[in-house]
Amino acid sequence: MLTSSLAAPPALSEVPSVPSTSAATFSSPAQLRQLHAKLVKSGISFSAADLPRIAVVCGRSPSREDFQYARSIIVSGAGDGRREALVWNSSLNALAESDRPPDVLRLFSLFRAADIPPDKYTFSFVLKACTHIGSAAATMGRAVHGLVEKFGLRSELHLHNTLLLMYGSCGPMADALQLFEKMPTRDVISWNILIAQLAKKGEMAMAKRLFEAMPSRSVRSWTAMIAGYVHSGDPKTALHLFRNMQAEETSSSSSSPNEVTFVAAIAACADLGDLDLGRELHHLCRRRGFHSNVRLCNTLIDMYVKCGSLSEARKVFDEMPERTVVSWSAMICGMAMHGRAKEALELFSEMESEVCPNGVTFLGLLHACSHMGMVEEGRRYFAGMWRDYGVRPEMEHYGCMVDLLSRAGRLQEAAEFIAAMPVAPSGAVWGALLGGARLHGDVAAGELAMRELCRLEPSNDGYYIVLCNIYAGAGRWEEVARVRRMMKEEGVKKTPGRSRVAVAGMVHEFVAGDCGHPRAAEIQRRWEELSAELRRRGYVPDTSQVMLDVGEEEKERSLARHSEKMALSFGLMSTPPGTTIRIMKNLRVCGDCHAAFKLVSAVSGRKIVVRDRNRFHCFEGGSCSCGDYW
């Protein structure tokens, strides 16, 4: 092959008199034709090393003529049919790996029409493209399976595994399972593919059956299961399995967790808010030398953020040898969650010189502005994301803007913003308006939002409850009763509040109103004592949001049994003085608990970190990090 020693390809007009046929000298069929003409004039032909590039360039072209033209060069240069297939196969693979897998299918039909005999590699690459395309390629995938049979390749295990993967990503899982049943031989990869596909679809019961039945497991089998449990919202089982894997590690090195396994396990800690275990796993990662893996570090940042330790998240971020847009976005979103808006915006300025932001980065920025009432800054980011960064606003961004405006009390503007949206607003967008309406006691805005929400998300209990809160706040009890009747008619039940607190490595969960904890009486007594002290300091239980048709005393009793108060009371009596108490709640923290927690932080001298559904509240010395803007 004639190679150019120049680092950059010369412009065509500068092609030297003895032209280089280096692959870098053409990138379109038109340039190829020009180069070809010059070569012919000079009596030089393409070398074998040029052929794959010719195949890729012309294989990507929508023109049939380009394919035929390339084929004529390849046929004369390849020498025989097998080598010709090899050249086209590598072109198929390159296209399957690129961002244009549909080109593979088009090239494959040309391939078939030209009678180039396909082999196992051809099918493998075409199936890979189907897998990348997903369900839209299901028919094509089935047709390719038919060809595999027709060409007598049914005994190829490798190809069968690729078919399993294709059925798992394109078609109904039943097709993949049927193929698996019929396979003459299977290896650990066949089992892993099936388990991973089931796990991705959340079918963990069946994935578990296969995992238990498989003859031998590899690290990937374990990791697929652990990641599957995390994705399907069961981090406890994920960590249980991780522990089992560690126990087996001593007897077999094939099940030693690697970086990917740690990513899944640390993500489980993030979901559970289990800081102690998260730290332990981080320590293990360091010992195993996994600390420079970007994805692992990104997961660690997220874990520390979600476990309430922003400083440790920042430390991981600062020590990363390289950072991607995900690292920056995770850190910016983390700062937003913790109400550190100014730092989030500063980090964004730093980020701009290193990587391009994406949609998630802007969600973080808009959240940051929203949590701190920075309306003008938020508007600026929203206006600039498409104009200056080419990031198209999606539904979540519109939702953030409505949240920003309505939290700041600009409910009229928020409603106008929704009306001007270029796409039909989702339930979450109206939900943001509803939330703002509650905050500002705006019955009309609340009713406007709820009219849409009844249509879009009639079974979402949270929205009915917020509307009840709005009516209750306005003293409109007959409306509260009407909404509750609506809920009954629709069969909508209120999700009970749940709070978790970790004490001595054990996570304890409390459900609102439930006195099932073994130390329930003690916990209640402790809260009553504390409550008496708080009252002496001016705390008055806010019974206005209790939507029970009962007397004041009963309302106060109901408030005292809020899950976050029980978790706090238990945390206070079970940990040494001075220990930070970390609580995680499934819903938004209630207003009465928020007021009480501020006082408790002053009375007890403790730092109390609460992660609710939306953000973090860090109570210390009588105030909250949210500045009461939440």
Added chain:
DNA sequence: TTAGGGTTAG
């Protein structure tokens, strides 16, 4: 020349 598990948001 071919196959399997992972990150921010939700």
